[in-house]
Amino acid sequence: MFTSxxxxxxxxxxxxxxxxxxxxxxxxxxFVGLSALxxxxxxxxHTRDFAFAHAxxxxxxxxxxxxxxxxxxxxxxxxxxxxxxxxxxxxTLLGRVMLMLGxxxxxxxxxxxxxxxxxxxxxxxxxxALPAAFYLLVxxxxxxxxxxNLVGYGFIPFxxxxxxxxxxxxxLESLGAGLAMLGLLAFAQLTDGSWLSGQGVESLWLLxxxxxxxxxxxxxxLSLLLRLYRQATHDPLTGLFNxxxxxxxxxxxxxxxxxxxxxxxxxxxxxxxxxxxxxxFKRINDSYGHSxxxxxxxxxxxxxxRQTRRHDCVARYGGEEFVIILVGSGEARAMEVAERIRYAxxxxxxxxxxxxxxxxxxxxxxxxxxxxxxxxxALKRADEALYRAKxxxxxxxxxxNDPLIGE
Numbered sequence: 379m380f381t382s383x384x385x386x387x388x389x390x391x392x393x394x395x396x397x398x399x400x401x402x403x404x405x406x407x408x409f410v411g412l413s414a415l416x417x418x419x420x421x422x423x424h425t426r427d428f429a430f431a432h433a434x435x436x437x438x439x440x441x442x443x444x445x446x447x448x449x450x451x452x453x454x455x456x457x458x459x460x461x462x463x464x465x466x467x468x469x470t471l472l473g474r475v476m477l478m479l480g481x482x483x484x485x486x487x488x489x490x491x492x493x494x495x496x497x498x499x500x501x502x503x504x505x506x507a508l509p510a511a512f513y514l515l516v517x518x519x520x521x522x523x524x525x526x527n528l529v530g531y532g533f534i535p536f537x538x539x540x541x542x543x544x545x546x547x548x549x550l551e552s553l554g555a556g557l558a559m560l561g562l563l564a565f566a567q568l569t570d571g572s573w574l575s576g577q578g579v580e581s582l583w584l585l586x587x588x589x590x591x592x593x594x595x596x597x598x599x600l601s602l603l604l605r606l607y608r609q610a611t612h613d614p615l616t617g618l619f620n621x622x623x624x625x626x627x628x629x630x631x632x633x634x635x636x637x638x639x640x641x642x643x644x645x646x647x648x649x650x651x652x653x654x655x656x657x658x659f660k661r662i663n664d665s666y667g668h669s670x671x672x673x674x675x676x677x678x679x680x681x682x683x684r685q686t687r688r689h690d691c692v693a694r695y696g697g698e699e700f701v702i703i704l705v706g707s708g709e710a711r712a713m714e715v716a717e718r719i720r721y722a723x724x725x726x727x728x729x730x731x732x733x734x735x736x737x738x739x740x741x742x743x744x745x746x747x748x749x750x751x752x753x754x755x756a757l758k759r760a761d762e763a764l765y766r767a768k769x770x771x772x773x774x775x776x777x778x779n780d781p782l783i784g785e
Contacts (some may be wrong), residue, residue, distance in 0.1 A: 393662035412477040416571050418600040419549045426495075427627060428549055431607050432546060433495040439545050440502050447509065448481040457530065468526075469520050473512050477552040481510045504543060506538050508554055510562055517569050531583075532566060539588045543595035552596045556589035598723050615672060619693035627691055628753035631703055637751045649747040650712035652702040653760035654682070654719070657739045657772040670730035674738060677728050685719050699764075701757070709777065716742045716775040723775065741767040745778035745783040 417423060424432065455474050458467060482500050491497035513534045517751055520528070539555035539559050542552045561572070563585055572578040619627065631649055638647045656662075656678060663671040675698065682692045682700060691703040702719075705714050728736045743763030745754045759778045767776035 385655070414659035415597070417604055418597045420550055422550075427602070427611070427623070427630070428607055429495050430493065430630075432603065432732070433498045435546055436502055437488050437491065439487060440498065440505055442543060443503075443544055444481055444488065444505050447505070448478060448485065451478045451481065454530070462528070470516060470647055473515055476522075477508055479503070480720060482510065484784060486737045487616045494696065502547075503555075506541065509534050510559065512539060514562060514565070517566055520564035522569065522570045532563075535566075535585055536588060537602055539585055539592055542592040543599075544587075545596070545598050546600045548594055548600065549593055552593055553589075556592065560589070561761045611621045613694040616694050618679050618683075618690060620694055620698070621693070624691070624695065624703075625694075625753050628703065628747070628756070630749075631691075631705060631747065632749050634705075634746075645772075647706060650704045650707050650709060650754050651745050651747050652704065652712065652716050652719070652762045652766045653695065653743045653757070654700045654702070654740050655742075655764055655768065656698040657741055658766070662736060662738070666730050666734075666736060669745075670736065674728050674736060677726075678723070678738065678740075681722060681726060685715070685722055701760070702748070709744065712744050712746075713775060713777060716744050720773065722774055739773035741772050743767060743778065744775060 414677055420427065421432075436742075451474060455471065458474070458640060462470065483511040484504050487497055487504075488501040491501065513531055516528070516531060538555055543642045545552075547555070551648075560582065567573040567578045567581070572581075612618060613620045635647045635649060651771075656674070659671065662674060664721050677696075679692070679694065679700070682702060685690055686702060686704070688706050689704070693701045693703075695701045702715075704715060707715065720740055723738055723740045726738070730736060741764055743760045743766070745756055745763060763776045765777040767774050770776070
């Protein structure tokens with residue numbers, strides 16, 4: 379049990395991590411009842427767990443499209459050699475080679491960035507920016523009288539806007555990239571003299587139409603990805619993380635612990651597990667019906683979310699059992715939080731569908747999450763502490779007996 383007082387000063391020091399650290403966020407990313415448009419407009423309301431899933435999906439698209447671009451670039455050099463005057467090749471050949479090298483670099487970056495969200499997003503942006511920058515460079519350095527000899531270069535903005543529909547970008551990201559492509563096309567028309575001509579207006583209209591189609595594709599693609607992610611990782615009744623997502627997230631928290639400790643800024647970064655069980659839940663189902671029992675579970679889940687911070691994780695482990703990961707909190711703080719939750723549950727008014735009050739209490743087991751242990755081991759330790767609390771009278775908090783934690 380958590381009886382050591384020598385760790386108290388360290389515990390107060392570690393509380394600063396709540397404000398200073400940037401742990402993985404979970405549990406609140408798709409606020410039920412709001413429009414799906416808000417979730418596809420920007421990534422502001424996405425948790426870091428979904429950001430990881432989104433980045434892996436984005437990475438596969440970068441690798442596929444980047445490989446296509448890299449394979450087509452040498453073929454385009456052949457086309458340039460066949461159709462462009464010799465004096466123009468010196469302007470385009472070097473740029474084309476640099477574009478190929480840049481695409482190879484993007485592919486390498488995306489391939490090596492399996493869990494690096496920012497690098498994956500950067501590689502996706504560079505995949506679109508490199509061909510656009512190449513086209514812009516050709517427009518700037520090529521003599522104006524020679525622009526009419528370019529073959530296929532005017533297709534680049536259209537190709538890149540169409541490529542936006544392949545990626546699960548947010549609407550704001552795609553809109554920004556699309557407006558940049560419209561600006562590139564407008565600059566090309568000003569350079570070659572087709573601005574506001576019949577052909578120029580037609581090209582701008584076509585590109586704008588393609589952008590609208592790509593934005594719609596982004597919305598539907600990202601909405602589907604969000605929905606599938608939620609179905610795979612969230613409990614359908616309470617909206618909390620399910621057991622499988624919890625175990626995956628535990629591993630990510632441990633990775634974050636090791637990475638933060640490696641920085642040497644704070645030393646050891648504590649995290650704790652709370653396993654909670656509703657006392658005599660079967661009696662509630664038998665007395666009030668399973669529908670009322672489900673209502674109590676939802677009310678209990680909502681209470682747990684309100685009693686924890688945004689970067690903590692609340693999950694439904696199964697049946698009437700729930701698990702909370704307290705990120706950046708050691709055992710003394712975890713015991714305080716557990717007792718606060720126990721008291722809040724005891725004093726809350728849970729109701730059935732007719733508003734009749736149902737008395738509810740909870741038993742809680744608490745343990746420290748060690749950085750290098752299998753997640754199942756920590757869950758088992760918390761589960762043992764929970765059932766010891768139930769055996770000794772219920773409606774109480776019990777710390778785990780583990781010699782490693784008391785050291």
